[in-house]
Amino acid sequence: MDLRIVLGVALMLVSPAWSQPVAASDADFQARMSAASRAYEELDYEHSLEQLDAAKAVARDGGERGRVAILRGIVLADLGRRQDSLAAFKEGLSLLPDASLPVKVSPKVSRDFEEVRRNVQRELARSPRPPPDAPVAMTDAQLVSVPSPGLVPPPAQEEVHRTRSHPVLPLALLGGGVVLGGIGSYVGLQSRSNVNAAREDAFYSDRTAHLDSARGQALAANILLGAAVTAAAGAAVTWLLTGDSPSPRTEVSP
Template identity: 90%
Template sequence: MDLRIVLGVSLMLASPAWGQPVVSPGPDFQARMSAASRAYEELDYEHSLEQLDSAKAAASDGGERGRVAILRGIVLADLGRRQESLAAFKEGLSLLPDASLPVKVSPKVSRDFEEVRRNVQRELARNPRPPPDAPVAIADVQPEPALSPGLVPAPAREEVRRTPVLPLALLGGGVVLGGIGGYVGLQSRSNVNAAREDDFYSDRTAHLDSARGQALAANILLGAAVTAAAGAAITWLLTGDSPSPRTEVTP
């Protein structure tokens, strides 16, 4: 297979324009909930609460509002705001009486959650409520037509072809940088998990600081890897078609 085709496919997969779907602007409930969960796992509680506010505004029925309230109760519990946490649990379980905790929590938070559930169930037994609003039907969205790949021109006939060294070096460097970036990213995630398990606030903060630094380094390395891959493709396209000089001796 022509090496230019391999480099072209690698560049398209690495580039955000080819590797990621286009997301239309506007509120999106699931995206906001996922962002809130990620922020909570990274101990960024204030950002998690901001995302939950956005998710609540984008919720389309009582079930989604219940999910927002339950996750908010978990975040508030970790912040030490127990009364607000209990109120959020009550709001969520009133909408979703059979809901479970979406993330791993401490035994104390789990006990509070189950105690609130029992109280809500007793209230619902005395005063039954209608089920949460039915989900709002969303109109089918026609998928965007897939971009047809560009035609790869057939290589020109030539007597002698030389393999450019610079594109291969850039591609190899990109692979190495990407591997290092992935490893540093895994170390960042490990520090976040360690912070979640520590009981002391100072230890959690130290792990979190390390995780943030490693996440920044991983992002820089991955960006450099993408840049190297792009440079390899561009350099190959600019120099790959140049035939090496050949001297012919005619009798």
């Protein structure tokens, strides 16, 4: 069977399945945040914190992590843990400096939130981030000396022979994709196992430990699965582009 057909079938089989966690992650994050808000409104603070831990584990970017941190700060403030609340507000506002409080809070919590915002804005003003289009200074190592034209030796005569190359790169990419996919699937199962274990634990510290492990494993699984899909796609594209074209082999004669 033609190797290109095998690569095409493998890509069609793995790509939809491995792209599902990305779409499911967004829905899962929104569901967790909604559940955390409902639990807070019902004064079930422990359950709200659990849902926020789960939402942070599936957050895809800094904006979503900032939303989690701000709501966590509100819950911690109602629990009387003011220092932890201020730290959570700082984390959230560092990621989302213009964010507002997502739920109605007491005047004291609102004052703390705005005070943290002012402190974060002062810190950002002291250490501004460079714009993405700022020029990059060239180091000495990047300066390459150009030899004088008179010192350049004449090019040697070359004889070019056309030979057909073996598809080593597509096979290597496909094999790497399969390995990464297997490892990513295993880590994802471990993450799900830790989430289930956190739900069954009776103590909050144990639940937090399991959820922290699940969060790291979920991130690693997403990275591995994304790399696997990229490797499989690269294998297919590389084979289609280079499978039938001969590659030059150069022999230099003096």
